[in-house]
Amino acid sequence: MKSVLVLLGVLLPLISSGQSGLTDKGLFFPKPSDNSYIKLIPQKPLNLEAFTLCMRLSVDPTVVNQDNRETILLAYRTQDYDELNVWQEKGKISLYLRSSSEGVFYAIPLLSIFRTNLCVTWESSTGLTAFWVDGRRSTLQVYRKNHKVQSGGAVILGQDPDSFLGSFDINQSFVGEISDVNMWDSVLTGDQIRHFNEKVWVGPEPNVLNWNIMQYEVNGNVLVVPEKYK
Template identity: 25%
Template structure:
């Protein structure tokens, strides 16, 4: 700080003038004035009479007081700036500890790269010696403040602003890192939520399948005395309860369809049987809807059958048809109740379709209508590619024999069940299916 002065005070009594050189005292007093450091190195002396000594001493006293005030003011500034530096250093240390132990690079302030403060300790808890060195370095910087202001364009008041800007930039970086980490956590949470929902759906589906299987086993759906001794139960009128044969029909020019049926649904029992092929969903359909009688559809052509099975009791029915003149016959409980012709005459039954039990197909294998669904129970649904003789029909109707179909046979392995509530159940005895049972 003393560099801001132009020189120093010296008293000639200590090193200049006649007394210092051993000359006799002439009764006069000498005093050395302050000169610039760049001036003459000699010690010019201004001779003053004793009468003027009082004014010179007053001038010296004023100069010393000004120097003392300047030094005190500089010390006060140093103290304030040191307090600000320590406070900001503490904040920076706290911020640095919250960033996953990231270290500042060489661009940050510290000993790796000198800044306008010199050796400022990173940790506010450094030793007293280190703090003393820091203070000394700060004093040295402040002593040359005026010369450095021109070269570096900074001042004692500007440095805290620079440090504040550095802190704000660092806080901005930390905020961006925090926002990025929060965003990543939100993405991970969303992915985890989606994966959990998918897993829950899969688990629920598996559990539902197991529950249905257990229910079926508890009711004897997979443990029949013989492969044909089971029934298909469709208790509700919906568009999702049905059975489906795993096999299809070949091309046929005649057929006989027989089944045991039990229903008390009203109005109409619905659609116990439907066979759809590509381009023709109504290739073979047996349906009773509304207050209409049971109808047989062949290639979407219709014949009304004189059958009545809507009484909640088991009935054995058989329908036969031939492409020759479209002739058909209808049996109920072993008795022929009606015949007819001109039903899709000379039309062969197309192969490769889907057989559905309990639903009417609007397209092959699907698009069911709940209003046309069958409600009740079915058993021993068989199909032959010929016209059965009346005695064969009667023997099956009175339970004296069982004749499996040569095209479609009623086996538990041939029938799939769809929809919760639809079951294959054991058929205990033939008497259960008789009209007087």
């Protein structure tokens, strides 16, 4: 009986708060849901005039790549706005700043069962925006010139909150694995982003979201995948 209880303790979804550090670990969202998510605690407020956001993802394509499905990759929501969202939707990858309707869209390779290194850069002074997939940059687009990302929100993986930490939609939930979510308050160089792709980091330490020392809260059916599976 004792061994059964120990096994159940390993297999049951982790529901806790105040954890920190995800070095060599990943997060696995095994199925669509309207209640499973990770809340990330930033190193500093997201009061941003520029950023580089990088992450590694693999998905269940039978769910995520369905025609007309929207899948949230990262959401940053304040009390009143979808302040910063990254999506895969309708055959494209997209970025939205302070909007749920006016985004910037990229017809780049979609996520798959194999791990993809995905980065996005944006700078307010020029509006220049680009996505990077496995170290290769998309064409530049101009988006939200002179805009500023506001602080005071929550960073969420797995769900898109239509209200502050609520109103989730199962048909927009993430299904797959996410790891190495890092964010800087500047636009990194191409060489630095390619080093992220190779997991040989020579650039500045992530100063907004740092996966290695991240404080995070797990809610619902999300598994922290140990190093041996990475």
